[in-house]
Amino acid sequence: MAREAKYKESTKLIALSTKNKAFEFKKPLEKVIKYQGKPVDIRLHEDPQGFSYIVWKNKKYMLDVIEKNQNRYTIMINGVWHSFTVETPISLKRRRYLEEQGDSSSTVAIEAPMPGKIIDIMVEEGSEIKEGDPIIILEAMKMQNEINSHVSGIIKSVEVKKNETVMKDDVLIEIQKG
Amino acid sequence: MKIKSLLIANRGEIAIRIVRTARKMGIRSYVIKTSKEPNAWYLEEADEIIDFSEDFDENLPEFLDIERIIARAKEHKVDAIHPGYGFLAENPDFARRCEEEKIVFIGPSHDAIYRMGHKTIAKELARKSGVPLLGGSPGAVANAEEARQIANKIGYPVILKAAAGGGGRGMRIVSKEKDIERMFTLATNEAEKAFNNPDVFIERYVREPRHIEFQILADKHGNVVHLGERECSVQRKHQKLLEESPSPALDAKLRKKMGDAAIKITKSVNYFSAGTVEFLLDVDNSFSFMEMNTRIQVEHPVTEMVTGIDLIEQMILIAEGKKLAFTQKDIKLNGWAIEWRINAEDVQSGFSPSLGTIEKISWPENEHVRVDTGVRDGSVITPYYDSMIAKLIVHAETREKALQQSSMAIRKFWIKGPRTTLAFCRAVLQNSNFRKGNFNTSFLSKELKLHYHAEPEEEILAAFFATYDYARGVHQFEEKPLRLEKSQKISPWVLKKRLR
Numbered sequence: 233m234a235r236e237a238k239y240k241e242s243t244k245l246i247a248l249s250t251k252n253k254a255f256e257f258k259k260p261l262e263k264v265i266k267y268q269g270k271p272v273d274i275r276l277h278e279d280p281q282g283f284s285y286i287v288w289k290n291k292k293y294m295l296d297v298i299e300k301n302q303n304r305y306t307i308m309i310n311g312v313w314h315s316f317t318v319e320t321p322i323s324l325k326r327r328r329y330l331e332e333q334g335d336s337s338s339t340v341a342i343e344a345p346m347p348g349k350i351i352d353i354m355v356e357e358g359s360e361i362k363e364g365d366p367i368i369i370l371e372a373m374k375m376q377n378e379i380n381s382h383v384s385g386i387i388k389s390v391e392v393k394k395n396e397t398v399m400k401d402d403v404l405i406e407i408q409k410g
Numbered sequence: 411m412k413i414k415s416l417l418i419a420n421r422g423e424i425a426i427r428i429v430r431t432a433r434k435m436g437i438r439s440y441v442i443k444t445s446k447e448p449n450a451w452y453l454e455e456a457d458e459i460i461d462f463s464e465d466f467d468e469n470l471p472e473f474l475d476i477e478r479i480i481a482r483a484k485e486h487k488v489d490a491i492h493p494g495y496g497f498l499a500e501n502p503d504f505a506r507r508c509e510e511e512k513i514v515f516i517g518p519s520h521d522a523i524y525r526m527g528h529k530t531i532a533k534e535l536a537r538k539s540g541v542p543l544l545g546g547s548p549g550a551v552a553n554a555e556e557a558r559q560i561a562n563k564i565g566y567p568v569i570l571k572a573a574a575g576g577g578g579r580g581m582r583i584v585s586k587e588k589d590i591e592r593m594f595t596l597a598t599n600e601a602e603k604a605f606n607n608p609d610v611f612i613e614r615y616v617r618e619p620r621h622i623e624f625q626i627l628a629d630k631h632g633n634v635v636h637l638g639e640r641e642c643s644v645q646r647k648h649q650k651l652l653e654e655s656p657s658p659a660l661d662a663k664l665r666k667k668m669g670d671a672a673i674k675i676t677k678s679v680n681y682f683s684a685g686t687v688e689f690l691l692d693v694d695n696s697f698s699f700m701e702m703n704t705r706i707q708v709e710h711p712v713t714e715m716v717t718g719i720d721l722i723e724q725m726i727l728i729a730e731g732k733k734l735a736f737t738q739k740d741i742k743l744n745g746w747a748i749e750w751r752i753n754a755e756d757v758q759s760g761f762s763p764s765l766g767t768i769e770k771i772s773w774p775e776n777e778h779v780r781v782d783t784g785v786r787d788g789s790v791i792t793p794y795y796d797s798m799i800a801k802l803i804v805h806a807e808t809r810e811k812a813l814q815q816s817s818m819a820i821r822k823f824w825i826k827g828p829r830t831t832l833a834f835c836r837a838v839l840q841n842s843n844f845r846k847g848n849f850n851t852s853f854l855s856k857e858l859k860l861h862y863h864a865e866p867e868e869e870i871l872a873a874f875f876a877t878y879d880y881a882r883g884v885h886q887f888e889e890k891p892l893r894l895e896k897s898q899k900i901s902p903w904v905l906k907k908r909l910r
Contacts, residue, residue, distance in 0.1 A: 245881060247873035255873035261881055265874055267867060274871070276878070282770050283824050286871050293868065294824045295875045305876035310821065311832035312864040313758060314872040318880040346762035347793070351599070369596070372763065375579060375647070376600045400762060 246324050247305075247316040254324070255316075340383050342405045344398045348372030353394060355387050355405065368392070368404055385410040413437055413489045413514060413730055418456070419479050420494030421795065422784030424706070425452035428492050431722040433457075440488055442479070444472045446794045451786050460486060471794075473497040476504050480511055490514035490729060492722075496796070499705035500527050516729045518704050522679040526702040529573045530611060536699040539674040544690070544698045546613035549573075554594040557612060561590055564614050570594060572601035573609035580604055581648055583615055618850045619690040620659050621645065622697070624672035625713045626685045627724050629734045634676050636669040637717045638743045640686075640709055643851050644838065646761060651834065651854075653709035654748040655716050658809065658847025659691060668697055675702060684710075684725050693850075708751075708801070711782060715747035715805040746812040750802040750820065750835045754791040754828040757862045761831075765791050768799065770826040778804050778815040791828055799830060813845060833862035 247255040257265075264271045275287045286293045299306035303318045319327060352369040355361060361381050368379040388406040392398060415438040418425045425441050429452070432439040441456040445463040453459050460482050462472045472478075474497055483491055491513055493499040505520035517523070525531045530549045537543055545564045550573050551557045561568045561584065570593060572580025580601035582593040594610070602608040625637040641657030642650045660668070672687035686707050688700040710721050719736075728734075756764045768789045773781050783800035791797060804819055806812040820835050838844050840863045849857060 245877045247877045249869065249873070253869070255870055255877070257874060257877050259881070261874075261878055265870060267870060274874070276875075281772055283772070283826060284875075286875070288867060288871060293871055295872065296826050297875070297879055298829070300879070303880060305879065307872040307875050308829070309868045309872045309875070310864070311823075311825075311830060311836060312862050312868065313756075313829060313833075314864075314869050316873055316876045318877050345760055366592070371603075376596060376603075378596070 244321065246319045246321065248319055248324065248327075250315045338409045339388060340385070340407045340409055341403045342367060342379065342381060342407065344370060344400055344402045344404055345379070346370070346372045346377070347400050348377070348398060350392050350394055350396050350398060350404075351376055353390060353392070355390070357387055357390055359387050361385065361387065361407070370398070379404065381405075381407060383407055383409050411489075411514070411730055413726060415440065415486075415488040415490070416516070416726075417441075417460070417479070417483045417486070417488045417491045418494060419473055419491055419498055420496070421447065421450060421452055421473065422798065423452075423782045423801065424494040424708075424784075426455045426784055427782055428494065428722055429455045429457075431720055431726070434720075435723060435726060437726070440483075440486060442472055442482075446472075446792055447790070450784065451789060452784055458486070476501070476507055479504075480507050480513070483513055484511060488513065490516055490726075492516040492725070493705065495705050495708055500703070502527065514729050516683070516725050518679075518681050518683045518685065522681045523704045525679050526681075526685075526704050527574065529571065529575075529701060532701060533699070535678045536675055539671075539678045541671045541675055541699045542697060544613045544616070547611045550609035550611055551594070554591040557594045557610075558587065558590050560612050562587065564612070567615040567617065569613050569615040570597040570610045571613065572597065572605055572607070573611055574605035574607040575601060580610065616690050616692055616698075618852045619643075619692055620657070620850045621650075621688065621700075622657055622660070622668065622691045623686045623688040623703075623707075624669055625707075625710070625721070626672055626676050626681070626687060627719075627721070627728070627734060628676055628682045628685070629728050630682045630731055631733050632677075632680075633734045633737075634673045634681070635734060635736065635738045635741055636672050637713050637719060637721075637741055639665060639668065640712055642709065643849055644844075644853050645851055646854050650709065650751065651831065652748060652750050652838065653712055654746065654809075654812075655712040656743050656746070664695055671697070671699070675699060683728050684721050708798075709749050711780060711801060711803045712747040712749045715780065715803060716743045716745055717741060718744065745805055745807045746809045747803060747805040748812050748816055750804070750816065751798065751831060752800045752802060752823065752825070752835070753797040753831045754799050755797050755831050756829040757831055757834040757837075758829070761834075761861075763793070763797050764829040765793055765797075766828045767791075768825060768827045770824065771799070772824050773800075773802065774819055774822040778806050778812075779819050780805070799825065799828070802835075809847065813839060833864075837861055837863040839863075 244256055244258050263274050278284050284295045293309055296308045298308045306313050306315045348370040351371045355367050362384045365381050366378045367381050370377045370379055385407045388408045390405055391403045416432050417440040418428045429439045439456045440458040443453055443459050443461045443463050445466045448463055498504040500523055502520040502524035505515045505523050508515035547560050567585045570582045580597050582597040584590050584593045597610045598608045621642045623640050628634040639657050641654045644652050675687055684706055686703040689697045691697045754764045755761045768785050770787050780803040781800055804812050804816045806815050817839050
C-alpha cells in the first residue's frame with residue numbers, strides 16, 4: 233500500500249542503476265525519452281514470437297525482464313543486462329539519506345561467483361590474509377576455480393565446508409577488514 | 411564395407427549435425443536418450459532412440475558407459491558408432507572395444523588415439539618426425555619438487571598440463587617459483603578428477619602466442635591432406651570462444667610449412683579419419699607442435715564453409731575404407747568463415763554458468779549464416795553438460811565482410827532466457843585490433859578490457875523498460891481496492907481514494 237501511495241503522489245519515476253546513475257521518466261510514462269537533451273520517440277512492441285522490443289531511431293532493441301523483485305529489476309537488452317531499482321522521488325531521497333547514515337561496515341563477505349562444489353578451503357577462522365590470496369577452490373562446470381580475497385584482513389568466519397555444494401552468491405567467507 | 415546404420419554416442423548440436431549427414435548418405439541414425447534430457451531436440455531428429463533413461467547411475471554418465479553403449483549397439487545391430495566430440499571421442503578403450511565387437515568406430519584406430527592422447531608419447535613422435543617442440547619435461551613430473559627443478563632449468567613462466575588432458579582442464583601457468591608447489595597440486599587434482607590420471611608435465615610457456623590448428627583428413631590407404639588452418643587464439647582460460655578460417659596471421663608460404671608439419675605428424679601414427687594438429691605460433695612466425703586431437707572438433711564448421719567439404723561425411727567414407735576423392739592441390743580455401751560460440755554464460759559476472767530454460771530463440775536466416783544448435787524454444791540448459799546454446803557460423807568473401815555480416819547476425823540473434831556470450835561477441839567485434847586481425851591468446855586478458863559491449867542508448871532504454879514494467883505493475887495493484895470495498899477490511903488508501 234505504501235508503494236502505491238508513493239507512486240500516486242509522485243510525478244515521476246526514477247530508475248537508479250547499480251552505478252548510481254539516475255534515469256528520470258515523467259508520469260504518465262510517455263513514449264518519448266529525453267536523450268542527450270533531445271526528445272526521441274520510442275515504440276514498444278511485442279512480436280508474434282514473444283520477444284519484446286523497442287524501436288528507437290529505426291533500430292530494433294530486444295528487451296527482456298530477466299529478474300524482478302519488488303522494485304529491483306534486471307533488464308536484458310541486446311544481450312547485455314543492466315540492473316536498476318525503480319524509485320519515486322521520495323523513496324530515492326530516503327535511500328540516499330540511509331546511504332549517508334549507513335555504517336561503513338568493516339566486514340566483507342566473499343561470495344560464490346558461480347554455483348559449484350567446495351574442493352578446498354585454504355583458510356580458517358582467525359587466519360590473516362592479504363588481498364589476492366587464494367581462499368577457496370570451487371569446482372564448477374568441471375573446472376577448479378581459485379577464489380581469491382579482494383581485501384586484506386582477518387577471517388571472521390568460514391560459512392562453508394569441504395565438499396559442500398554452493399549456489400551463486402552464497403557467502404563463503406567473512407573477512408574483518410584490516 | 412557400406413555403413414547402413416550408425417549410433418551417435420553423443421547429444422546436442424553434434425548429434426543433430428551427424429544425423430543430418432547420415433540421412434544425406436542414406437544411413438539410419440540411432441541416438442541415446444538419457445534421464446537428464448529426456449525431451450532434448452536431438453532425440454526427435456534421429457531415426458531411432460535407444461533408451462538409457464530408466465537406469466540412472468550418478469557415477470557413470472550414460473555417454474561414458476562403454477560396455478552399455480556397446481551392448482545396446484549390438485542388440486540393435488548397428489554397423490557403426492560415431493562418438494562426436496568430448497565424452498568417449500578420444501578414449502582408446504572405447505575404440506578398441508568397438509573394433510573387438512566388429513562395430514565400425516568412426517574415428518582413428520585405438521592405437522592412434524592412445525599415442526596422440528598421451529602427450530609425452532605424442533611429443534616424442536613429433537620430435538622423431540622433425541617437427542618443432544617447446545622445451546620441457548620429457549614425461550610426467552613425479553612431484554612438486556621435481557616440478558620446481560625442471561621449471562628452474564627451463565625458466566619461468568612455465569605451464570603445467572595434464573598428460574591425459576585437453577580443453578583447458580588440468581592446466582596451470584606458473585610465473586614465479588613460489589607458486590609452483592600450489593599450482594602443481596591444483597593441476598594434479600584437476601587432472602585426476604577430469605581424466606582419472608593425475609600425471610602432469612611441464613613446458614616452457616610462450617606468453618603471447620597464436621593458437622593455430624590444422625584440419626587433417628587421412629584415409630586407410632596412406633593418403634593425407636590438410637584442409638587449411640583454424641585461428642583459435644580468442645580464448646578464455648584455454649576455452650575457445652570463437653574460431654575463424656583462414657587465420658589472419660598465415661600466408662600461403664607459412665600455411666604450406668605448417669600444413670606439411672601437420673601431415674608429417676599424422677603419418678607418424680598411420681592415422682586415418684579426421685583429426686586436428688594444434689600449434690603455437692610465436693610472433694616471429696616460429697611454431698611448435700602442441701597436440702593432435704583425434705576427433706571431430708566443435709569448430710569444424712568453419713573449415714567446412716571455406717573448403718566446401720562435409721567433414722562428417724568424409725569420416726564415414728574413410729571408416730568404410732574409401733580412398734580420399736581429392737588431393738592436396740584440390741583443396742582451395744574459399745572466402746572467410748567465423749564461428750561464434752554462444753554459451754549460456756554470464757559474461758558480466760566472469761563467464762559464470764547461466765542455466766535455465768531457453769524460452770525463445772531466433773536468428774536471421776540468409777546465405778552468410780549457418781547455425782548449428784541442439785536447442786529450440788523450451789529447451790533447458792542443464793548443469794549436467796556443457797553450456798553451449800549454439801554455434802553461429804558466418805561465411806563471406808573476405809574477413810571484413812564476414813565481420814560485417816557477423817555484426818548483423820549477432821544483433822538479430824535473439825535469445826530469451828539465460829544470459830549468453832552474445833554480449834561478449836559484440837565486444838570482440840567492437841575491438842579495433844581484432845578487426846585488424848592483430849591478436850593472440852592474451853587478447854581477453856590484455857586487449858579486451860570490458861568483456862561485453864553496450865551502446866550508450868541501451869542503458870536508458872533498459873531503464874525505461876524497467877520503469878515501464880514497474881509502473882504497469884503498480885497500476886494493476888491499484889485495481890484491487892475495488893474488490894476490497896466489498897470485504898470488511900477497507901484500506902485507508904481506498905477511503906482516501908473515495909473521498910477525493
